[in-house]
Amino acid sequence: MRIAKDGLLVVKRNELMAPTRECIVVPRQVLDGLLTSLHIKLDHPSTYQFKSVVHRYFFALDMDKAIETVSNGCRQCAALQKIPHKLNVQSTGDPPETIGSAFAADVMKREQQLSLVREYVTSYTAAHLITDERQETLRESLLCLCAELCPLDGPFAVVRTDPAPGFQTLVNDELLRRHRITIEVGRVKNKNKNPVADKAIQELEDEILRQDPNTRCISPLSLMLAIARLNSRIRNRGLSAREMWTQRDQFSYNQIPLTDRSLIQRQHELRKSNHNYSEISKAPSGALPESPHLEVGDLVYLYNDRNKTCARDRYLVVSSDNSWCNIRKLVGSRLRNTSYRVKRSNCYKVPSLLNTLSQQDTYNHDNCTSSDEDDNTVKTHSPPKPPDIPNAISIPHLQELEPEFFEIEPSDLSLPIGENELQHEPDDQVNTDVILRSTRERHPPKFLRGNHFLFKREKNIVY
Structure with missing residues (x-):
């Protein structure tokens, strides 16, 4: 693993009959979103085809598991999925009482x-x-x-x-x-x-x-x-x-x-x-069909709806009791009125991708110990407190203010007096020890020269 010239973290991968490639390392937090967008962009490939394409250019932990989760949660892929024959338990109705009935x-x-x-x-x-x-x-x-x-x-x-x-x-x-x-x-x-x-x-x-x-x-x-x-x-x-x-x-x-x-x-x-x-003749493997846990509002497909010319239809579960359930066809965003009664074992429930991801996050969170959380948690540090500036540097050498600098004191430029500021009576004489000024000469801007502006400093506050 190394850092490429463009700043990406890459891993070299060697395969037979193929040149050496540099695969981009994908963080686990963005892996599911990336795989979902690629699955749609590539027009819903099969799981094998999807793995072959993704492994060429990307690398991530649990890549195969994430690819299977995205493929199994795709509605369009579920409608076209080829499922092997399962063992259907056969039964015979009650015989008639007489001939001709x-x-x-x-x-x-x-x-x-x-x-x-x-x-x-x-x-x-x-x-x-x-x-x-x-x-x-x-x-x-x-x-x-x-x-x-x-x-x-x-x-x-x-x-x-x-x-x-x-x-x-x-x-x-x-x-x-x-x-x-x-x-x-x-x-x-x-x-x-x-x-x-x-x-x-x-x-x-x-x-x-x-x-x-x-x-x-x-x-x-x-x-x-x-x-x-x-x-x-x-x-x-x-x-x-x-x-x-x-x-x-x-x-x-x-x-x-x-x-x-x-x-x-x-x-x-x-x-x-x-x-x-x-x-046995119809299902040589002898695998029994699974009866999924269905609730009202689940989206399901039927195994027998798949044929050579069209995909499976999507149905919505409207009621459920024991081994049977009632479903209604969902075409786009429109729900049909006809209700069909089917067995649970004939239904194929597509897992929701959001629920699968949330369950994985909850599982990972529950299995993590407190020490692991401390080690894996990224600690954010606040910026350090700026050091105190000495007074000798922050306060320049002050000198008594020359009284002839104040020519005009306009009343409209005055600001409200603060709570901690000195209050002077109009007839009081200004103390020169309080009003001080640095020795550096200050000049107004050129466009203000010639006008009468007063730069007044009182307790190091410029008005």
């Missing part, structure tokens, strides 16, 4: 739109073509597909859908309730909000490709044949969806001795046993 519906887009409905227990699927996704079209499609599958009496048939605008308007639709059908909308921010319908669409797409790999437009006939083949595929319980729905062999059409309760229990057991394998 729970369905899943969705819209498939392939050159044209088609509406699809699948029964939960038997995976029996029905679909038909639609022209658009308006409320009236979706209502008519659900009635056509579910009218023959739903029971005529008993509890309402629940149809689970995604939160598309067309389905949301049908939640309390009077015509559907008249036909004993109710709509259940999945959570918006749940990536696996409607898994039964998603799986049905994947299987239907495969069947359409098997039927005609070069198909461009689906006709009602080709769709009906693809659905019939899909319902004839053997499932994990040893029967096809058609056989479980009709309880008859699809080849001989003989009756199959089975009960609905056995099908429901067997399906529920298979789903629960598959959870461990599914969790």
